[in-house]
Amino acid sequence: MISAGDFRNGVTFELDGQVVQVIEFQHVKPGKGAAFVRTKYKNVITGSVVETSFNPTAKFPTAFVERKDMQYSYNDGDLYYFMDLETYEQVPISASILGDNFKFVKEEMICKILSYKGSVFGVEPPNFVELKVTQTDPGFKGDTATNATKPATLETGAEIKVPLFIDEGEIIQVDTRTGEYMSRA
Numbered sequence: 001m002i003s004a005g006d007f008r009n010g011v012t013f014e015l016d017g018q019v020v021q022v023i024e025f026q027h028v029k030p031g032k033g034a035a036f037v038r039t040k041y042k043n044v045i046t047g048s049v050v051e052t053s054f055n056p057t058a059k060f061p062t063a064f065v066e067r068k069d070m071q072y073s074y075n076d077g078d079l080y081y082f083m084d085l086e087t088y089e090q091v092p093i094s095a096s097i098l099g100d101n102f103k104f105v106k107e108e109m110i111c112k113i114l115s116y117k118g119s120v121f122g123v124e125p126p127n128f129v130e131l132k133v134t135q136t137d138p139g140f141k142g143d144t145a146t147n148a149t150k151p152a153t154l155e156t157g158a159e160i161k162v163p164l165f166i167d168e169g170e171i172i173q174v175d176t177r178t179g180e181y182m183s184r185a
Helices: 100-104
Strands: 012-015 018-028 036-043 049-054 066-076 079-084 090-094 110-116 119-124 128-136 149-154 159-163 171-175 180-184
Touching: 018 049, 090 119, 159 180
Parallel strands: none
Antiparallel strands: 012 018, 018 036, 036 049, 066 079, 066 110, 079 090, 110 119, 128 149, 128 171, 149 159, 171 180
16 A cells, blocks of 8 residues: 555556556645645556645555566567567557557567556557668768758658768667657667
């Protein structure tokens, strides 16, 4: 059990049969009246975000979310298959569970599979990936002096903005959380 007074960012608990994770919290002690905890939390299954207040002594059951490393194998239409590296078991995951940042994942990359009581609700790709630029306009001498960018298509099909000095065939590092170019690899 966890009390609302012990909330911290990232704490996962059960609320009305749903698994929620604290995004923001603030302990408030008004001049008059009782203290309370103002909380913004996200339902980890549906992704909906709710703001509410709790009594600091309110207790909630702690939810244990399992995070397991699995290797992305391939996709077959709407299903994406991940292999458990310990048992070599293939786990199919629906495309609706994958986030927007999955477009940076290529075959054989290790991702974290998030599940609660055996039900998969999310896939976290690595924070940084190295991908090859397959198509972009050529850069010109002197273009490195400005902060100008150009579109580039990566080997996974994802499109991002890169500096003008990046050419086709180069390997670059991408932050999957923001979808931004980081550096040459």
